[in-house]
Amino acid sequence: MAVTIKDVAKLANVAPSTVSRVIANSPRISQKTKDKVREAMEKLGYHPNFNARSLANKSTNTIGIVMPSSANKAFQNPFFPEVIRGISTKAHQEGYGLYLSTGQTEDEIFQEVVHMVQGGRVDGIILLYSRINDRIMPYLKLHDFPFVLIGRPYGEQEQEITYVNNDNYKAAKTVTEYLILLGHQHIAFIGGELDFVVTIDHKRGYEQALQNANIPLKDEYVVFHQELQEGGQDAIIELMSLMQPPSALVVSDDIMTFGVMRMLNEMGINVPDDISIISFNNVLVSEMSSPPMSTVDINIFGLGFEATNLVIEKIKQPELEPKNVIIPHKLVKRQTCKKVVYLNS
Template identity: 50%
Template sequence: MAVTIKDVAREANVAPSTVSRVISDSPRISEKTKRKVRKVMEEMGYHLNHNARVLVQKSTQTIGIVMKNSTSASLHDPFFPEVLRGISALCHQQEYNISITTGESEEAIFQDVVKMVQGKRVDGLIVSYSKKDDKVVPFLVQSGIPFVVVGKPIGKANEIMSVDNDNIRAAREATEFLIQLGHKKVAFIGEQPQFEVAAARRTGYMEALRLNDLEIEPAYIKSLDKTVLMKETVDEVMDLPNPPTGFVVTDDITGLNLLLCLREKNIKVPDDVSIISFNNTFIAQLATPPLTSIDTQIYQLGYESAKCLIEEIKNPSMFKKSVIIPTIIVERESCMAIKVK
C-alpha cells in the first residue's frame, strides 16, 4: 500500500499540512523541520503524487526545450547533447522535468511549442537557438510564458532573457589568433546566416581583418546549408588564384568536414592550411589532427539557461537579464605559423 502524507505526518509527529508545506518548500517551515520530515519521507519510501501536485500548485514542474532542428538532427550535433546535459543538471537539482520538441520540420517544431504552451504542459521554455524570422520567440513573447533563449535574441533583446557567448569577440580573437601566426589570407565558413550565432561570428571575423588592415575578400566568406556542400565550397575557395592559408569555421563538425575535404585535395593541415573552429567538443579532440577550437562552455550555457528560466518561473516580475558565458581558445595541432617561402 502506498505511503501517504498522513503516514509521514504521523511518523514525523507533525501535522499533514506541515508535510505538504515541506513538499512545496514553503519558507514558513524551518530548515530543521524540513530535514526531519524529508528524512522520514525517504525512510518510508514516500513518493510525491505528481498529478496531485500539479493540481494544487498549478505547476507542471516541467520545462520545454525547443530544438534548433529535428531531434535526430540536433542530437547528432555534439553541441545539443552537451547543452541538454547542463539543463538536466540544474533541473535535477530543482526537481524539474524536461519535455523536448520532437517535430521533424520547422513548422512541426513550432506546433509542438504551441501545444506545450496552450496545453499548459510546461511552466516555461528554453529556446536553444536564435534565428531571424523565427516564429517561436514572437509566439512566446505574446503568450507571456517565461522563456530563455540560448543565443542573442533578435529584435527587442532587452525584453528577453538570454544566455550567450560574446560571439563577435570570440570570432575576432579566433581570427587574430591565425593572423598572429602570420596568416594574411584567412577564410570564413559558417552555417546558415539567418542564425544569429553565424552572423555574429562572421562579423567578428571581418572586424579582425579590418583591425589588422587586411582586405576582406568576399570569395573567402562562405555559408553552408542543405544546397551548399563542403566539397564544393573547398573546391571554390582553394582553386582561387590566391587561396587562403587559414580558416575560421563556426563549429567543430564543419571543421572536421573541412579537414576531410582538404585531405581529398592532398592539402595538409596544418602544413599547408590552418584551421580554428568553435565549441571545443569531443570532435575537435578526436579529429586528425586535433582541432584548435574556441571553448564556448556549452554545458554552462545549458546550466545557466535552466537556472535563469526557473528563477523567472518562480519570480515572474524579475528583470530580463542577459548572461554572457566567457570563451577561451584551446590550442591543438590544426594551427601553425605560416611558412615563409
C-alpha cells in the first residue's frame, strides 16, 4: 500500500539498490540516474520507511531521554522543559529524533532503558539526573552504550563517564560566602533530596564556606526536602521553629524557594529585611517571585544542548574517550539578599 523503494525502482527503470543509493546520495551514482530516480520518488510521493532503514542500518537516529519520572510531580519543575528545550534544539540541528521515557518508578524506568538499549530503539541516551546508587549508569556502561549524564557521576568512576555539569560545589560555596560577606552568621541550607548528587555538592560548598569563615556548622541548619514548593514550605517551617532561626538561606532549587517565600510571607517574615535567600537554577519564573529572587543561573538550556552534542559525538565515534564539560554558572542578584544589621553591634 505505502509506496516502497521497489515501486520507485520500477518507475525509474533501475534496481532497488540503485534507488537506495540515490537516497543515500552516493557519489557512485551518475547525476542522470539520480535525477531520474528523484523524479520517480517525487511522482510517487515516496518516503523511506523508518523501521526498515533502522533494521538494515542498526541505527535509529534517535536519542532517548531518561527523566527521573515524567509522570511524577517532579517533572513539573521547570528545569525539565528547559533542559529538553536545549536537547531538542541541538538534536534537531543534527537530524536526531527524541524518545521519551515514561516510567514512574525506578524499576519501570530501568526496564524502559533496557528496552531502548537492547531493543535497538535509540542510538544513545541522555540521563537527566544523577543520583547515588543508580542502576542505570552501571547498566549502560556494561553494555558500552553511548550515553551522557547531566550532573556528576557519584563515586570513583568519574573519569570514565561522559557528563555535563555545573560546578555546583563552587557555586554553593560562592553564594554562601556572599551571604557571609553581607554579615550573616546564621545561614541555613535547604537541599533537595539527598540522593541527588547535586544536593551533595551544594551541601559541601555551603559547609566549606562556613568552615573557611570559622562559622560553626550546625546540623539543624541543614535540611533536605523534595524539589517542590511543598518541600520548601516544610523546610522553612522546620528552620523557623528553631531556637535560633537562620537569618539567611541557601536553597538548592528555585521552586522550593517559591514555597519558602510563600510560607515566610504567611508568617509575616519579610524577605529580605528579616531573612535573606539565595537560590539555584534561575528557571523562567524565578524573577516572578516577590520580591524577585536572587539565584544562580546554571544555564539549563546549555546543559541540555551540550549533553546532546556529546551523545551524538559518542554515537558517531564510540571509541572516543569520556569527556567532562562544565557549564559556567553566574549569580543573578535580585532582591532577596540584604546586608544584615545586628542591633547589638
